[in-house]
Amino acid sequence: MNFDTINALAPVAAIIGIMAVGGWVFTTWLRVKNGYPLDGAWGQAVYPKSSDEAMERVKLISQENAQLRAELGSVKDRLAVVERIVTDEGSRLSHEIEALRRPAN
Template identity: 65%
Template sequence: MEFLTETAVIGGVIALSLGWVANTWIRVKNGYPLENSWGKAVYPKNDQAAERVKLLTRENAELRAELGSIKDRLANVERIVTDSGYHLTHEIGRLRDEREAN
């Protein structure tokens, strides 16, 4: 009985150690900083990630501004197309094309 208890304890310690190693490996593989027992980073995050976030934030702002500009242009085009003068001009052009075709 004592042998089974010792074996269970040793097996538990080995299982916990392997779990800790796997957890650490996964964290390092995905770029998370390692932490000590107090939750502080063992090594600082690399500056490349922070620089990439800055670049993506700037690109996002530029794309949002461009999208706003495109929305304004689209609203102007919609206004022109729905304007009654446009319909009249379009209808006259269509009738001219029909008359020239005959």
């Protein structure tokens, strides 16, 4: 390569470098603005530090998760009953219904 080629490629390399740094700054700004944690060189969280607000948010999400799991469990139980009703023989089902209608002695 001669000196003229290097002089011609230098501005292109500088523009690419500036665009890369600008893109990194922009994505970092977006992450901070929207509350996403930033990672350091070794993957440790740099920002935001754990705060009371973040802990409260985790607590609320955990509670909602527990409620949804309980609801999912009841839906699964109901689905199992519906599947049993649909797949059972008609005569057995009618016997069980009649047994439920009779008063317990």
